[in-house]
Amino acid sequence: MAATLKTLTVELGERSYPIVIGENLLANAAAYLRKASVPDKSPLMIVSDENTAPLYLQQLETSLKNDGYRTVSAVVPAGEQSKSLDVYNDLITQAIEAGLDRSSTILALGGGVVGDLAGFVAGTYMRGIRFVQVPTTILAHDSSVGGKVAVNHPLAKNMIGVFHQPELVLYDVDTLKSLPPREVRAGLSEMVKHGLIWDKEFAYWCRDNAEHLLALDAAALAHGLEKGCGIKAQIVSRDERENDLRAILNLGHTLGHAIEAVAGYGQFLHGEAISVGMAAAALLGEERGVAGLYAETVSMLKALELPVTLPEDIDSEALMTAMQRDKKFREGKMVFIVPLGIGSVEIANDVDADTVRTIIERLKGREEQS
Amino acid sequence: MAATLKTLTVELGERSYPIVIGENLLANAAAYLRKASVPDKSPLMIVSDENTAPLYLQQLETSLKNDGYRTVSAVVPAGEQSKSLDVYNDLITQAIEAGLDRSSTILALGGGVVGDLAGFVAGTYMRGIRFVQVPTTILAHDSSVGGKVAVNHPLAKNMIGVFHQPELVLYDVDTLKSLPPREVRAGLSEMVKHGLIWDKEFAYWCRDNAEHLLALDAAALAHGLEKGCGIKAQIVSRDERENDLRAILNLGHTLGHAIEAVAGYGQFLHGEAISVGMAAAALLGEERGVAGLYAETVSMLKALELPVTLPEDIDSEALMTAMQRDKKFREGKMVFIVPLGIGSVEIANDVDADTVRTIIERLKGREEQS
Incomplete structure (x- = not known):
C-alpha cells in the first residue's frame, strides 16, 4: 500500500482539495x-450505480458508519x-x-456518469x-478532478451543469480490477490525452507501459493516475472556469462528443x-504543418488498443451538425484543440468546416491503415 | 426621468454589477x-411570462434589435x-x-418567478x-439582487438552485404601474422587511409613506426600491453565499415558506x-424579551395592507413539518431570524419547537386584534 499511495492537491485557493490515490x-x-473536514452531524448520501453498488457500496458504507457518519445510499442504473x-x-x-441539509455531503461512488450526475x-x-x-x-481520473459536473440533454451532452469542486477525491485503485477490458482501454484514452496536451514524456511513458496499464498493474496505474490527475489539476488551477487554458483538455472532444451523439450515446x-x-x-495538426504527428499519435492510441477510425456508415453531416451544437462552437466559428507536437497543443478558433469534412472522410477510410 | 434615476452597485469583486432604477x-x-459589456455576437434569450410578455416584451425586443442584438423570446405560464x-x-x-452559446445572455423580464427560473x-x-x-x-427588488436562483421541488420551495450573479439589474418603475394591488402590497412586504432587519429609519419611512407606495408614486417607489436594493446589496456583498449574515434576509421566511407550501403554492x-x-x-422577539415589538411591527405591515394572521383552518402540524424540511433547518435545530428591535435582528439557532407551536396558535386567534 505504501508503495502506491500518492496525494496531490488541486490548488484553487479556498476551494483547494486533495486527491488521494492508492490501494x-x-x-x-x-x-x-474526517481529514477533509466532512461533518458528521447531517446525513451523507452515497450515489452509486448498479455496477458499482454490489461491488463497493457496502465497504464504503461500513467504513463511514463505523466512524459515526450516517449515510443513505441511492443506486442509479448504470450507463x-x-x-x-x-x-x-x-x-x-x-x-x-x-x-x-446544507451541512450534508454527497459521495459519488462510480465512474464519470455517477460523478457528473451526483456532482x-x-x-x-x-x-x-x-x-x-x-x-x-x-x-474518471479526468472527470473527477476539476469540478465540471453535468447531465445530458437529448439534443447534446453535458448541456446542463455547473462548476462544483469536490472536497476530496478518493481514488482506490483496487476498484479498477473489476473493470471490463473495454472500459480499461477507454479510460487510458483520457490518460494518454493528458500526455498529448501537456507532457511529452508522459505520453511516451503511456505507450511504453501500455502492457502494464492494460494488465492493471497497481504501480503502473498509480503512477499513470497521479500524472494524469496532476496534469489536470495544474490546468484547472490556472483556469477554473474554462475561460481559456482549460479548453485544451478538450483535445479530441469536439469530434468525440459528436461521435457519441450521432452513434447514439453508449x-x-x-x-x-x-x-x-x-x-x-x-x-488537423498535420494539415497545419506538423509532420509525422498522425503516425506518432496513432502509435500511442493503438498501443492502448483504442480505435482510431470512424465506422464507414456514420452520417458525416450529422457529425458536422452535432459539432456545431457543441459548447466549444463559439460565436459562429469551429473551435478545435490542435496539436503542435506530442505534449503541446493550441486552441484553434478558425477551423474551416470543409477541412473538418475532409478529415472525417479520411478517418472512415483508414480501417486497415498504419 | 432624471428625478427618479438611481444607480447602485452590488460589490462582489469581479462579480460586481450595477442596479439601475428609474422610469x-x-x-x-x-x-x-452595452454599458454592462453584454456581447452582441451570440443570440440573447428573453424569458418572460404570459402576464409580462404582452405588456413589455415588444418594447424590450425592439430596443435590443435596434441596437444590433439578436434575441429570441420564451414565454412561460405566469405563476x-x-x-x-x-x-x-x-x-x-x-x-x-x-x-x-457560452457568450449568450439570458434576460429575465418579469417578477421573482421569472427571475428565479431564468436565472x-x-x-x-x-x-x-x-x-x-x-x-x-x-x-423582485429582493429576488433580483443577490444571485439566488432556483426552481421548486414538489416537496419544498427553492430546493434546486445555484448562486448565479447577474451582469445587470435594470429596474423600470413604469412596469410597476400594471401590477394588481394585491401584488403591490405583497411586494412592499419585502421592502419593509429590509427596513426591519437593517434600517430602522427606512422601516418607519415605509410606514409613513405607505399611502404613496400603495399609490405607486414614482418618486416614492424609486426611493423605496433604491433603499431596499441597497440594503440587500450591502448584505450580499458581505456574505455572497449565505454562510452567516445573509441569513438575516430570511426574516419571516421560515414560517412564510411553510405557509406557502401548506396552503398550496399561490x-x-x-x-x-x-x-x-x-x-x-x-x-418570538417578544418571547425573548423585546417589549412592544409585535405592535410596532404589525403597525407597519398593516399600513401596507398586509396580512398578519393565519387562517384558523391551516394545519399547524403540517406547518411544523414543512419548517423542518426547510433549508434553514440545519443540523437538527430550528433556526429563526428574530428581531432585537425595529431595524435589527439576530439569527437564533436554538428555537424550541413548542414555542413555535404556541406562536402559530396565537397567530390563528388574532384576526380582529390590534
Missing part, C-alpha cells in the same frame, strides 16, 4: 473524510442514460426524503452542498470516441 | 446592456407553477434550438452563461406569507 482506500474512507434530468430529479427527491445534484441541492468523488474507473464509449477525436486532431 | 428604462435597455424542472427543461431546449437556466446552461434581471414587480402570495412570518418573528 485499500475504501475501507479507510472515513479517515480521509450514460442516467445522466438525465429525470434521474437527477429522483436523486433530489431521495435527498429531501433522507433529510439532507450536479450536490452543486444544485439547496444551491450547493459538499461533494466527494470516489472514482472507480480509470476514465455505442462508442467516451474514451473510444475521443480516441478517434485525437486521431482527427492529429490529422 | 423609461426598457426603451433604452440596449444602452444599459409559481412555472418554477418547475419541467418548465426549466423546456427553456433549456429552446435555448439549444435557438443556438445560445437557474442561465446558471446551468453550458455550466453558466450571462444573466440580466429586468424586474417588473416590487417583490394561495398566499410570497410577500403575504412572509408578512405573517414577520408577525410571528415579532412575537
